[in-house]
Structure formats: structure tokens, C-alpha cells
Amino acid sequence: MKKLLPVILIFFFLPYSTVEAKELSQKEIYDKRMNLYKKTESVSGIPWYYVAAIDQFERSIRYVRKDLPKPNSITGYYLSPQQWAGPLNPNPNDTNPIRIDFFNGKGMDGNGDGKADKNNGEDLLFTLAKYLSQYGMNDQAFRIAIWDYYKRDQTVRSIMTNAKVYRKFNRVDLDDRAFPIPKGYNYTYKNTWGDRRGWGGRRIHEGTDIFAGYGAPVRAVGYGVVELKGWNKYGGWRVGIRDLNNTYHYYAHLNGFSKDLKIGDIVSPGQVIGSVGSSGYGPPGTSGKFPPHLHFGMYKDNGIHEWSFDPYPHLRLWERLERAKR
Structure with a gap:
């Protein structure tokens, strides 16, 4: 039992979203992701498809970049520990919103539990939404916000693509595929x-x-x-x-x-x-x-x-x- 106890404790204290994502079906992941986007919209006022567009872009690049950790939770948006807690913060894993703000960190408390946890999806997306709220809530404002953040034209186009598609279909489970030539043609x-x-x-x-x-x-x-x-x-x-x-x-x-x-x-x-x-x-x-x-x-x-x-x-x-x- 003594040998099992450390393993049990490690499992218990893993970030909830990490364990959760591995145990869920793809449909359940989509449902939870959509619920999280909608919740972020309700607390921030930023349309859910703007938040989803950036979250999906970041998820896509993390799968093919060696300098970024692979996504292992419901959300894809990523901030490094230094960005989250502040570049001069002696504790890169700090969750205290007051200290994080003091050290000019970006992390915020999005669910009202008194912590700004970079492994918590609500905190991550609320932090993102608060950044976007400085610019406004229309496509032009959103375009400027992501340009200021990423400084790259193609990235702006890619994220705008995501936003347009999510807004039109009003859902995120959009992974269907078709072969380029239809049935009936040789x-x-x-x-x-x-x-x-x-x-x-x-x-x-x-x-x-x-x-x-x-x-x-x-x-x-x-x-x-x-x-x-x-x-x-x-x-x-x-x-x-x-x-x-x-x-x-x-x-x-x-x-x-x-x-x-x-x-x-x-x-x-x-x-x-x-x-x-x-x-x-x-x-x-x-x-x-x-x-x-x-x-x-x-x-x-x-x-x-x-x-x-x-x-x-x-x-x-x-x-x-x-x-x-x-």
C-alpha cells in the first residue's frame, strides 16, 4: 500500500483537464469544449467563435512545433509559465492573481476560485478573452487584436478562417472529410x-x-x-x-x-x-x-x-x- 500511495497522489493532483481529455470520447471533448467557449462568452462578452478560433489555431500549431508542448487537455491556447506568471516572478507556477499581476503576468482567474491556474481551461480562455476585450467585438477589432498578438499576416488569415467557419456552422465538431472526386466517376x-x-x-x-x-x-x-x-x-x-x-x-x-x-x-x-x-x-x-x-x-x-x-x-x-x- 505504501508503494501505491505516491502513485495515487500523483494521479489525484494531475490537472483535471489533462486526465479528463484522455478519458473522454471525441464527441464528449467537442461538447465540453463548446460549453467552455460558451461559458467564456457569458463571463467576458467576447463571441465564443473568436475565442474558439484562436484556441483551435494554437492547438493546430502545437501538434507540429517542437518548441511548444503538445496539447493534452480540452483547450489548445497556450501561455508559457513566464508569460502566465510574469517574466520576473520567482515562481513560474504561481496561481496567485495578485502576485501574477504585480509581476506583469497575463494569467487571470476565470472561474472565481481565487486562483489563476494555467492548467485550468476557464482561467486560460478568460485570460484570452480579456485580452480581446481591449479591442472590441467585431471582425475588424478582432483582426487588429490578433495582428498585435501574433504579428504575422498568415496567422491572422488562419484565425479569421476559423472564426468564419465556427460562426457559420455554430458548432466545433467539424472534422468530416470527403474524397475530392465523388462516387460514380472513374x-x-x-x-x-x-x-x-x-x-x-x-x-x-x-x-x-x-x-x-x-x-x-x-x-x-x-x-x-x-x-x-x-x-x-x-x-x-x-x-x-x-x-x-x-x-x-x-x-x-x-x-x-x-x-x-x-x-x-x-x-x-x-x-x-x-x-x-x-x-x-x-x-x-x-x-x-x-x-x-x-x-x-x-x-x-x-x-x-x-x-x-x-x-x-x-x-x-x-x-x-x-x-x-x-
Whole structure:
């Protein structure tokens, strides 16, 4: 029993949200997360989707950054111990709001228990909301607030994407996916990421080619916002969509776009955004230099820089999931 006692005590004093997140189903996590956002809105007046947008952005970059701890709780927003307790605070784990304020720390008590605990979701998101409240409660004020905080244009765009999607659908359980080519159309693909390309200079293939007939519908693979649309000499007519995980989806060599599709539009999984073509490798309108196919690429942004990664495993997974639904 003596040997078990330290283990029991360690488990008991672990942050509640950490243990809780590991024990909950994905649906339960979404429900608790949404409740936490709504509670933050009620005590701060900041719309929940603004808080959720930053929280989700921070969660997404923590999964791919080595200088940040991996998220292990309901919330994703992160402040270092020095930011939370104050850079000169001798106790980086301080929870006393008065001392934290004295040392110019950012941490606040969000649930009224007299503590400012950086491991408590209510305290974390209330601290975030109080920062946002200095600017206002509309999109322009929110945009300025996140620019002042992150000092990076792409980060501002990514967080605004999250806010737009959350506001439209009024929920956070938005992880559905769709394969780019719908059922009923013949297509074929293999792993072509990293292959050498010669046209336009030596470069590698940053995507997977899905060969299909001219005019086959091309669909959005997830929830997101259209960030780019138009012509590129390599990709021809192409569309770029950023999702809630701060992943940029690139659809190229299109034959055309869906009617009325424009930059800033919110899309959902399975929504048709264009059609398969063979455009590209020249000035606007160039087509037919290769067989019709969709070039599908994925790019990850970590809040500092962006890079391409292999979409093939994701395509195979989404394809299997769609077949399972049928």
C-alpha cells in the first residue's frame, strides 16, 4: 500500500483537464469544449467563435512545433509559465492573481476560485478573452487584436478562417472529410508526391495526381475558406482552401470553377468547387499539355512557416471512410 500511495497522489493532483481529455470520447471533448467557449462568452462578452478560433489555431500549431508542448487537455491556447506568471516572478507556477499581476503576468482567474491556474481551461480562455476585450467585438477589432498578438499576416488569415467557419456552422465538431472526386466517376491515383518535375525548371511534385475524365466534379475535402482562386502557370486554374487545422488544400489543373465560387467563401466537405481539366504549363488558358487530372496538394502552417507534405495517406483514408459509409 505504501508503494501505491505516491502513485495515487500523483494521479489525484494531475490537472483535471489533462486526465479528463484522455478519458473522454471525441464527441464528449467537442461538447465540453463548446460549453467552455460558451461559458467564456457569458463571463467576458467576447463571441465564443473568436475565442474558439484562436484556441483551435494554437492547438493546430502545437501538434507540429517542437518548441511548444503538445496539447493534452480540452483547450489548445497556450501561455508559457513566464508569460502566465510574469517574466520576473520567482515562481513560474504561481496561481496567485495578485502576485501574477504585480509581476506583469497575463494569467487571470476565470472561474472565481481565487486562483489563476494555467492548467485550468476557464482561467486560460478568460485570460484570452480579456485580452480581446481591449479591442472590441467585431471582425475588424478582432483582426487588429490578433495582428498585435501574433504579428504575422498568415496567422491572422488562419484565425479569421476559423472564426468564419465556427460562426457559420455554430458548432466545433467539424472534422468530416470527403474524397475530392465523388462516387460514380472513374478515377485512378497513386503516390506521386516528391516525384521530379521538369517543366519550368527542376522541382519536385508537391501533391498527388488523381486522373479522371474532363469535367468530373472536384469537391472540397473539408470545412474551410477559399483563400486563393485563379490562374498559375504551373497549376493552371486552381483553388486554395484553408481548413480548421491550418492546413492549406491546393486543387490544380482544373477545367473551371463552380459558379459563383469566390475568395472568402466558406465551403464544407463534399461541396463541388470545380471540375477536372488539364490546364496549366503556360499563360492563362493553356490546356491539353497532359492528360486530365486533379493535382491535389496539402501544406501545413505552424505559425512560423509553411511546407508541403504527402497527401496520399489522407486521400486513401478519406476514400475508405466514404466507402464505409455506403
